[in-house]
Every structure is written in structure tokens, then in C-alpha cells.
Amino acid sequence: MSSLKYRLFKNKLLTLSVVIFSALTAVPLVLIIGKVFLKGWRQINWDFFTKTTPTTLDALLAINNNQPIPGGIANGIVGTLMMVLVASVIAIPLGVMCGIYLSENRKTKFSTVVRFLTDLLQGTPSIILGIIAYLWVVIPLKGYSALAGSVALAIMMLPLIVRSTEETMNLLPASLKEAGLALGSPYRSVVLKVLLPSAFGGVFTGILLAVSRVIGETAPLMLTALGATTIQWDITKPASAVSLLIWEFYNDPNLQSMIWSASLFLLLLVLSLNILAKQLAKKWRI
Amino acid sequence: MKKAIFLLAVSSLLLISCSQKTSLSGAGATFPLPYYNLVFKAFTENAGIDVSYGGIGSGGGIRSLKDEVVDFAGSDAYLSDEEMAEMKATIHVPTCLGAVVLSYNLPDVSSLNLTGDIIAGIYLGKITRWNDAAIQAINPAVSLPDKAITPVYRSDGSGTTFVFSDYMTKINKDWENTLGTGKSLNFAHGIAAKGNPGVAGTISQTEGAIGYIGSEYAFALNSPIAYMQNAAGEFILPSSLSISAAAQEGIADDTRSMITNSSAKGSYPISCLTWIIVYKDQAYANRSEDQARATLSLLNFILSPAAQAQTTMVHYAPLPKEVIDKAQKALSEITYNGKSL
Amino acid sequence: MSDKIFRSLLLVSALILLLIFAGMFFSLSKGAVPAFREFGFFGFIFSDKWISGTGQSTEQYGALAFIAGTLMTSVLALLICLPFSLPVAFFVGEYFRGKKVAGVLGGIVDLLAGIPSIVYGLWGFYALRPLIQSLGLSEQGFGVLTSSLVLAIMIIPYAASLSAEFIRMVPQELKEGAYSLGATRAEVIRNIIFPTSFSGIFSAYVLALGRAIGETMAVTMLIGNTSRIPRGLMDTGNTMASIIANQFGEADGLKLSSLIAIGLLLFLITAIVNFLGRLMIKRHSV
Numbered sequence A: 001m002s003s004l005k006y007r008l009f010k011n012k013l014l015t016l017s018v019v020i021f022s023a024l025t026a027v028p029l030v031l032i033i034g035k036v037f038l039k040g041w042r043q044i045n046w047d048f049f050t051k052t053t054p055t056t057l058d059a060l061l062a063i064n065n066n067q068p069i070p071g072g073i074a075n076g077i078v079g080t081l082m083m084v085l086v087a088s089v090i091a092i093p094l095g096v097m098c099g100i101y102l103s104e105n106r107k108t109k110f111s112t113v114v115r116f117l118t119d120l121l122q123g124t125p126s127i128i129l130g131i132i133a134y135l136w137v138v139i140p141l142k143g144y145s146a147l148a149g150s151v152a153l154a155i156m157m158l159p160l161i162v163r164s165t166e167e168t169m170n171l172l173p174a175s176l177k178e179a180g181l182a183l184g185s186p187y188r189s190v191v192l193k194v195l196l197p198s199a200f201g202g203v204f205t206g207i208l209l210a211v212s213r214v215i216g217e218t219a220p221l222m223l224t225a226l227g228a229t230t231i232q233w234d235i236t237k238p239a240s241a242v243s244l245l246i247w248e249f250y251n252d253p254n255l256q257s258m259i260w261s262a263s264l265f266l267l268l269l270v271l272s273l274n275i276l277a278k279q280l281a282k283k284w285r286i
Numbered sequence B: 001m002k003k004a005i006f007l008l009a010v011s012s013l014l015l016i017s018c019s020q021k022t023s024l025s026g027a028g029a030t031f032p033l034p035y036y037n038l039v040f041k042a043f044t045e046n047a048g049i050d051v052s053y054g055g056i057g058s059g060g061g062i063r064s065l066k067d068e069v070v071d072f073a074g075s076d077a078y079l080s081d082e083e084m085a086e087m088k089a090t091i092h093v094p095t096c097l098g099a100v101v102l103s104y105n106l107p108d109v110s111s112l113n114l115t116g117d118i119i120a121g122i123y124l125g126k127i128t129r130w131n132d133a134a135i136q137a138i139n140p141a142v143s144l145p146d147k148a149i150t151p152v153y154r155s156d157g158s159g160t161t162f163v164f165s166d167y168m169t170k171i172n173k174d175w176e177n178t179l180g181t182g183k184s185l186n187f188a189h190g191i192a193a194k195g196n197p198g199v200a201g202t203i204s205q206t207e208g209a210i211g212y213i214g215s216e217y218a219f220a221l222n223s224p225i226a227y228m229q230n231a232a233g234e235f236i237l238p239s240s241l242s243i244s245a246a247a248q249e250g251i252a253d254d255t256r257s258m259i260t261n262s263s264a265k266g267s268y269p270i271s272c273l274t275w276i277i278v279y280k281d282q283a284y285a286n287r288s289e290d291q292a293r294a295t296l297s298l299l300n301f302i303l304s305p306a307a308q309a310q311t312t313m314v315h316y317a318p319l320p321k322e323v324i325d326k327a328q329k330a331l332s333e334i335t336y337n338g339k340s341l
Numbered sequence C: 001m002s003d004k005i006f007r008s009l010l011l012v013s014a015l016i017l018l019l020i021f022a023g024m025f026f027s028l029s030k031g032a033v034p035a036f037r038e039f040g041f042f043g044f045i046f047s048d049k050w051i052s053g054t055g056q057s058t059e060q061y062g063a064l065a066f067i068a069g070t071l072m073t074s075v076l077a078l079l080i081c082l083p084f085s086l087p088v089a090f091f092v093g094e095y096f097r098g099k100k101v102a103g104v105l106g107g108i109v110d111l112l113a114g115i116p117s118i119v120y121g122l123w124g125f126y127a128l129r130p131l132i133q134s135l136g137l138s139e140q141g142f143g144v145l146t147s148s149l150v151l152a153i154m155i156i157p158y159a160a161s162l163s164a165e166f167i168r169m170v171p172q173e174l175k176e177g178a179y180s181l182g183a184t185r186a187e188v189i190r191n192i193i194f195p196t197s198f199s200g201i202f203s204a205y206v207l208a209l210g211r212a213i214g215e216t217m218a219v220t221m222l223i224g225n226t227s228r229i230p231r232g233l234m235d236t237g238n239t240m241a242s243i244i245a246n247q248f249g250e251a252d253g254l255k256l257s258s259l260i261a262i263g264l265l266l267f268l269i270t271a272i273v274n275f276l277g278r279l280m281i282k283r284h285s286v
Helices: A003-041 A046-050 A058-062 A074-102 A111-123 A125-139 A146-171 A174-182 A187-215 A242-250 A254-283 B002-018 B032-045 B058-066 B082-087 B116-123 B133-137 B157-170 B171-178 B194-207 B215-221 B240-245 B289-303 B305-313 B321-331 C001-038 C041-045 C064-095 C098-111 C116-134 C144-166 C171-178 C185-214 C216-223 C239-248 C253-284
Strands: B022-027 B050-054 B072-075 B090-104 B150-154 B190-194 B209-214 B227-229 B271-279
Touching: A003 A254, A003 C064, A003 C098, A003 C116, A003 C144, A003 C185, A046 A074, A058 B032, A058 B305, A074 A111, A074 A146, A074 A187, A074 C001, A111 A146, A111 C001, A111 C185, A111 C253, A125 A146, A125 C001, A125 C239, A125 C253, A146 A187, A146 C001, A187 A254, A187 B082, A187 C001, A242 A254, A242 B227, A242 C116, A254 C098, A254 C116, B002 B072, B022 B058, B022 B271, B022 B289, B032 B050, B032 B289, B032 B305, B050 B305, B058 B090, B058 B271, B058 C239, B072 B289, B090 B157, B090 B194, B090 B215, B090 B240, B090 B289, B090 B321, B116 B133, B116 B157, B150 B157, B150 B194, B157 B171, B157 B209, B157 B271, B190 B194, B194 B209, B194 B215, B194 C116, B194 C216, B209 B215, B271 B289, B271 C239, B289 B305, B321 C216, C001 C041, C041 C098, C041 C253, C064 C098, C064 C144, C064 C185, C064 C239, C064 C253, C098 C144, C098 C216, C116 C144, C116 C216, C144 C185, C144 C216, C144 C239, C171 C185, C185 C253, C239 C253
Parallel strands: B022 B050, B022 B072, B150 B190, B150 B209
Antiparallel strands: B072 B271, B090 B209, B090 B271
């Protein structure tokens, strides 16, 4: 027996709670981002993007002379971009195709198994994936390499890409596919030229979520890419990454301030990618 | 589409051609990492050969060497005889000296003397307050507060813990029977923290805390460091001088010795060597002769006066002449396919 | 490219995923065998001892302490994050859908995912730990509660963003039908939107829980790293991911094998959690 007044009151209460708790959620975020920004922005200059990492001595001398630490994270930026690119080249086609398969063959036992295993892969801690990539790539190739790092990152990206592709394609109306087939188009054209473009927004968001996740990963890269002090483009050799550098800065007593500037860089990179994703999703959505 | 394939082909050709340059890779201990970065950078400027070193821990480094995926491994603990039996013949090359220091957080105490027995008592939970009679007895000039002692230790496996526990086992019977020596111990009292920064950070944030840190870290942060009583009975503050003094005598010919609790006068008792380990025969895993020569020249460079002089600048200590001689003798045994280099 | 080739390509990609998982399972099992042989499979799982072989102690390893730590921190993190991510999901997906403020809040929440976990650990160490100490909750400041709080913040984006998507996708006609019958917004949410999007929201939280289970760096800096079952929320402990990350670099022999065994068990724990989640979805789906 709810009077109208009571129901309206409950309604107002819910609205208020939602708004308040949403605002509260924003609080820690602003605190954390604010801290990263405040501690990190001073270190960012042109050198930051073009020079390689300073040694502990460079930093020590700079601190003693009250100067900003020289050098930058160029070797890390190049490594991160290179490895994320190669990982994407591996993971995106594989993940999208697997997602399409799962969506097109929803009820089979095989699909259920693959779906379950994909979710398992998602829950694996990154250090385990690093160990796996060490066993599968570093040992056979007899050396640490950016390629090994890319493989570890690719495996990490797969579940997000597979599941988002599958879920998005599941949402497409059946009429879309039927219309294409009814017009006599071969199966692959219907999938590639009709279904996939319609699902593009969701697929792209999944890809960007996956990329955002691996950009900040350290543990797998320690066991695969090892690290490098120079800017180098060879994927068969060890490479650095911004996340690896952050870990090195953390362990070095003189380079502490660089932790924040490097983190700020990653944050801005993720922000740009997210904005890019939203713009592209808007553009491609039918 | 065709344009993209073309560009991809060209760029991959460029990438392949880049890989002709010799470069070295090594992995292992994080203890000497700041010094290695410095010295490797200088080597690259001199010889034009890139060196990549990953601080994944001594265990990881030795594993990598075992798996033959690196040119050298860095380790704070030398390989035991059993470990050496499991691998092909290796050479230990000491690179620099460091120490494990005891850092503490007592705002009103300007200098502190400690002995190994007291520290054992602290970590074993027997000495729980700073104004304990045992501590006060060796610190007559300082008035110690009635504060609880919080010992801090490493949560991750570490060479620093290994060196620290090696000294403590030599000094204190209780420690030898309970905690023993190792990279990771079964500490029962205190706070665990990850890495040198974790321990240093915890100490600085907890009044009454005491913990063990790598020397280069503590010096760089200007943390308060305790004077340790050495085997000669003196209370010594860790410094490049006192650390080097610990390596003056008693080093084995193959340099596999721990130099903790040295009996030399003026020596700091918790000093340590750190090594780079390479295979005696460099022809493994399809490595070229150039690669072997590059590795050898890197090792020779580290032992050179120029590189050793850089140790003090970043709070390590240089190797004494006797140790360098032994190291160079070991290096002369390196071969490639049986042929001496 | 004929249709047959295209269909087989899709099948192959799903098979590759299966192979990747099988390979991982095989590699991990190989490494874990010595530990299981020494302590027995169930003996290892249910032993809460983790004793290094130093001093006079004989080596003994077991996973129970870490399983407890992992379950406690992840479940607690999920419970803490729930009252914040759900309102945000409704804020973005229903109340202010399409409006600028929803875009801003959604963007802010997505940025949380881009912060490297080491920064979360540092923030927790320097900002959260003193707070907990001053509130008198814990003397050390480290512990299950501290790490769960930071974990909760870390998983908010996964839970909120995905839930918002599913809430947004509830068909307009269903809602309008309820409104036309005189329902308030709160009633529409409770009776129409929530039940319809429930399975999606639930899977989003399973994903977030998976993320929490596998998180390493932030937890390892805040949980206190004591290898025993936590005696309460304020006590210190250790998680499976954290002990692997802490000890892997310097472990060998039986300890190394035990760590890999824990990695394998992590797979199984995630599998059990996911399986239970799926079971609950099946029970609730209309």
C-alpha cells in the first residue's frame, strides 16, 4: 500500500543517492590524478620526449644543484609504442576473428569452452603471462626481445577484444545479416562489409580498453623485454617501456621525481586514446 | 592497401638491417643497478656497443644465464658448489663493493651505536624498546627514548637480505639457529616492505623503526645510519673507505668470498662484493666471436680505474687492487670454442 | 577468398585461443609438479605454512594463506566498489544519458583504468596509510583493509563502464510502457531496467573481480606481506599474485615450483569464481 507521496519520495531519494555517490566516486580520482599532475608536470619539457633516461649520477648532481633532472624517457616511449603496436597487430585480427566466430556459433559446445577459457585468460595475473612468454619466446630465441614483450602483451589484450567483439556482434539485429545474405552476398562479404562495420564502435572500444590496460603493465615486460637505455627499433633485441622505466625510477633513490612525470605521460596517453576512441565510435556508429 | 604492404616490407627490411650491430644483454641483481647503469653508459660511449641490463633479481639473472639467453648475469651471492655443478663452467667477476646499512627513525638521536647481537635481539623480538639496557650501554653519550622498536625487513627475495643474514649468522647463535642465511627469511617480528624504497619509506614514516637497506640507497637519501661494531671491536660508520677496508684480505682466488664480519681494522662489518657471472667458454647459444669479445671488453672496462672511480660518486666502493688482480686473472681464462681470447 | 577458407580462418582463430590456453596450462603444470609431488596436491592447497629453508627450518610451502588473502581482498574490494560503481553506471547510462556531465564523469572514471598500478600503490602508501593509522584502525597501516580500499578504486572503471553500456541498451519501449502506466523513475529502474540488464551487469562485476584477483603491484605495497591467513580485516596478509611477484625473482628449486603451483591454482580459483558467476547468471536470466 504505497501512497503517491511515498513513491515520489523514494524516487527523489534514489536520484539523490545516485548523484551523491557518483560525485563521491570522483573524489579519489581527482585526488590521485591531481597528485600525479602536481608532482609530474615540472619534469615535462621537450627533452622529456626526446632524450633517453638519465643515470643516477646525473640525477644526483642535478638534485644537489637544485636543477630539474636532465634526460627524458624517449627510450621508454619508443619501446612502449613499438611493443603495443606489434601486440595490437597480433591481437586485433586474432581477437576480432575469434569474437566473430563465437558470435556466429553461439550455442556449440566448442564455443562455450573457448568463451570460458577466454574469461580465464582475463583473470590471469600479468606476471604469469610474463613467465609464459619467457618460456615460449625468450628461451627459443635465445635472448630477451621486444617481440617477447609484445607476445605477452598480445595475450593480455586478447580476452577484452574477443569478448567485446562477440558481445557487440550479438547485439546486432538478425535482420542485418539476413538482408545481406538474401541479396546474394557471399558469407564473408556479409560479415566483413556489413556486420563488422556496424559493430565497429563496440569493437573499437574493446580494442582501446585492451590497449589502455597493457600500456601500464610492468611485470610481464621485466621477464621478456628486459629494458634498454638507448632508443632502439629492433624487435629482436631488448627494449625499454615507460612502465618499465617507472619501476626503475621507483628503485633508484635519485630518480624518484621521474616516477610522477612518466606516470603523467601514461595518463595523458590513455586520455588521448580514450578521446580518440569516443570520437571514432561516434563517427562510425550507424 | 598495397601502399601499406610496401611500407611494411621496407620498414621490416630496415629493422632487419639494424640488427647487425653487436649489443650485450645481461640480467640479475638490483643491488648494483645504479652503478651498472652508469658504467654501462660510459662503456657504450667508449666502445659503441649497447648494453641492456634488467634488474630482475640475482635468481632471475642466474636462471637467464642457465637458459643461455643473456651474455652475463649479475648476482649478489656467488654460486654455491652445487649450483656450479649444475651449469657449464662459469667465471665470477667482482665489479664493486657495497654494504648493507642499518637505518633508523629516532628524531632526537643524532648518532647510534649498534652491535650484531643487539640487532639479532631486535629482529627476534627479544629487545623491544629503544631504552633497553643493552642498547643504552653502548651509547653512553645519547639518551635513548622509551619507544617501541619496529624492525623493518624485505618482503621480496633479495640479495640485500642475503648479505645481512650472512653477517648475522656469523655473529649471533640465536640468529643462526632460527632465521639463518638466505634471500628470504622467516621473520616473525616487524613490518615487511617491498624493495629498498619500501623499507626506506616505511622507516621514514614510522617513528622508532629500524631496518636494513642497501648502502647506495641510504646514502642518497641521507637517512640516519647506525655505527656497527666490527670484529675488531670498533664502531664503524659505513663509507667508501670502511667498505673497501673489508675487502683487503681473505678473498678467495676465484673471488667467491663473502666479506662480512671482516677482521680488518676500520672495516665495516656488513660489506659485500657483487659479481658478474659469465660462462668460461663463450661459444654457447650460437653467439658469435664478436659477441664474446664484446663481453670480455665490457668486463675489462668495469675493472678499469676509470670505471672503478665512478663507484664512489654513486655511493659504492671501488675494488682494492688485490681483488682486481684476481678478477683479471679469472678473465684471462675465458675462451671461445677452446681458443683463448 | 572463398567462403570455406573464410569460415575455416574463423575456426582457426578460435582454435589458436584454445591452444594458447592449453599451452599455458601445460607449461605451468610442468613447473608445478615438483611442489605437488613434495606436498601432495590437496596437501599443498590446504596448508597455510610458508617457511623458507633457512636457519634450522625445513622448507615447507602451502597455498592456503594466499588463497585466503586473495579471496578476502578481492571480495572486499568488490563489496566496497559496489555502492559507488552502480550509481555511476546509472548516472551515466540512465539519468544523464547523452548529456555532457555524463560524458565527463564517464571519461573521468575511464581514466582511472589508465593509472599504472605502481602509482596506486604509492598513493596508498603515502596518502591512505597515514589516514588509516591516524583513524586508529590499524597500527601498521598495512593490511587487508588498506589494500582492499585501493583495489576497490582500481576496479571501479571496469564495473561502471561496462554496466553503463548494458543499462543504456535496455529497449526504450519497455521503459515507456512502464512510464505510461504511471511508474516513477525509481520503479522503472527497479522493475524494468535492472532485471533486464542484470546478466550484463553481473558479468561486468565478474570481470572486475577477475581484475582484482590478478592485481599485483598495488596490493603488494599495501598488504603487509605476512605469509599467514589474515586474522581480521585490519591484519596483514598476502595474496597469490603478490607472493609470486615478490619471490619469483630470487626463487629456485622447491620454492620456485611452489610459486608456479600457486600461479596454476590462481587459474583454478578464477575458474571457480567465473563458473559460479555464470551459474548464477543462468539461474537469473529470463
